[in-house]
Amino acid sequence: MKRIIVIGASSGMGRRIAEDYAKAGWRVGIAARNEERLRQVKDLFPERITYSVIDVTAQDATKKFEDLIEEIGGMDILLFAAGTGWYNPGLNLGKDEATIGVNVTGFTRIVNAAYRYFKATANTSKGRIAAITSVAGVKGLGVSAAYSASKRYQWTYLQALDQLAHSQHVNVSITDIRPGFVDTPLLQGNHNYPMLMTVNEVAPRIEKAIMQRRRVATIDSRWAVVSALWSAIPNCLWPHLEVKM
Ligand SMILES: NC(=O)c1ccc[n+]([C@@H]2O[C@H](COP(=O)([O-])OP(=O)(O)OC[C@H]3O[C@@H](n4cnc5c(N)ncnc54)[C@H](OP(=O)(O)O)[C@@H]3O)[C@@H](O)[C@H]2O)c1
Incomplete structure (x- = not known):
C-alpha cells in the first residue's frame, strides 16, 4: 500500500487532499496543531489514516514527523500543505514573525527531514516531495510582505533541493505547487478576492501535478x-503598481 504524509491536513487544501488519497486506498499520515479536527479527518477513514499533533514551529516537529513516517510504515510522498499569512499593510511584526515561523522555519524543518528520509531509502522506489507554495512568490507584495517573501523562499528551497537530488543521485522528485486564491480558512471568510477558486476545483489539479512529478504547477x-505578467513587469515599475487584495 502506498503511503503519503500531509502536513497541514486539519483544514483547507491539505485536509481535502488527505481525504482523497485515503479514499483512493492509500495509507495516510496527517498532521497539524488542532487535534480535534485531525481526529475528525481520521474518523472518516479510521483504517487508513493516522494522525499526529505537530506544530511545525516547535523543536520537536522533526522527531514527531519521523515517528509518523515510521508509524505508517514508510513514506512515498510528503505533501507540505501547512501555511499561514495575513493581509498586513500595517507591518504588524508579530504576524510577520508567525508567517516566517511556519512558512520558512517549519517548512524547512519538515522538507529537510523528508529529503534526508528519501536519501536514506534511495534503493527503494522513487519518492516525492511536494509543497503548496503560492503565486504570491512571484514578486514582493506590499500588502503581504512576509507572506510573499516566505513563498519566494519556498520556491527557491525546492528548486535547490531538486538540484541537490540530481547531484547526490537521490531518488526523489520535487513539486512546487503554486495556487492563486483558494476559498479556505486562510482567507478568513473574505470572499472578495479576484479569481477565487474552490478547494473542489483545486485539489484534483494538485493531486495530478504530484502524480505527474511536475516541477512547478501554477493553479489554474x-x-x-x-x-x-507580474514577473514580466520591470522591478523599476513594480513599486508603482497598486496590488489590491
Ligand atoms: N488559500 C489560498 O488562497 C492560498 C493560495 C495560495 C497558496 N496557499 C497556501 O496553501 C497552503 C494551505 O493553506 P490553505 O489555504 O489550505 O489554508 P488553511 O485551511 O488555513 O490550512 C492551513 C493548514 O496549515 C496548518 N498549520 C498552520 N500552522 C501550523 C503549524 N504551526 N504547524 C502545523 N500545521 C500548521 C493548519 O492547521 P492547524 O491550525 O490545525 O495547525 C491547516 O491545517 C498554505 O501554505 C497557503 O499559504 C493558500
Whole structure:
C-alpha cells in the first residue's frame, strides 16, 4: 500500500487532499496543531489514516514527523500543505514573525527531514516531495510582505533541493505547487478576492501535478497568466503598481 504524509491536513487544501488519497486506498499520515479536527479527518477513514499533533514551529516537529513516517510504515510522498499569512499593510511584526515561523522555519524543518528520509531509502522506489507554495512568490507584495517573501523562499528551497537530488543521485522528485486564491480558512471568510477558486476545483489539479512529478504547477491557467505578467513587469515599475487584495 502506498503511503503519503500531509502536513497541514486539519483544514483547507491539505485536509481535502488527505481525504482523497485515503479514499483512493492509500495509507495516510496527517498532521497539524488542532487535534480535534485531525481526529475528525481520521474518523472518516479510521483504517487508513493516522494522525499526529505537530506544530511545525516547535523543536520537536522533526522527531514527531519521523515517528509518523515510521508509524505508517514508510513514506512515498510528503505533501507540505501547512501555511499561514495575513493581509498586513500595517507591518504588524508579530504576524510577520508567525508567517516566517511556519512558512520558512517549519517548512524547512519538515522538507529537510523528508529529503534526508528519501536519501536514506534511495534503493527503494522513487519518492516525492511536494509543497503548496503560492503565486504570491512571484514578486514582493506590499500588502503581504512576509507572506510573499516566505513563498519566494519556498520556491527557491525546492528548486535547490531538486538540484541537490540530481547531484547526490537521490531518488526523489520535487513539486512546487503554486495556487492563486483558494476559498479556505486562510482567507478568513473574505470572499472578495479576484479569481477565487474552490478547494473542489483545486485539489484534483494538485493531486495530478504530484502524480505527474511536475516541477512547478501554477493553479489554474488564469493564475499562470497573471504570474507571467507580474514577473514580466520591470522591478523599476513594480513599486508603482497598486496590488489590491
Ligand atoms: N488559500 C489560498 O488562497 C492560498 C493560495 C495560495 C497558496 N496557499 C497556501 O496553501 C497552503 C494551505 O493553506 P490553505 O489555504 O489550505 O489554508 P488553511 O485551511 O488555513 O490550512 C492551513 C493548514 O496549515 C496548518 N498549520 C498552520 N500552522 C501550523 C503549524 N504551526 N504547524 C502545523 N500545521 C500548521 C493548519 O492547521 P492547524 O491550525 O490545525 O495547525 C491547516 O491545517 C498554505 O501554505 C497557503 O499559504 C493558500
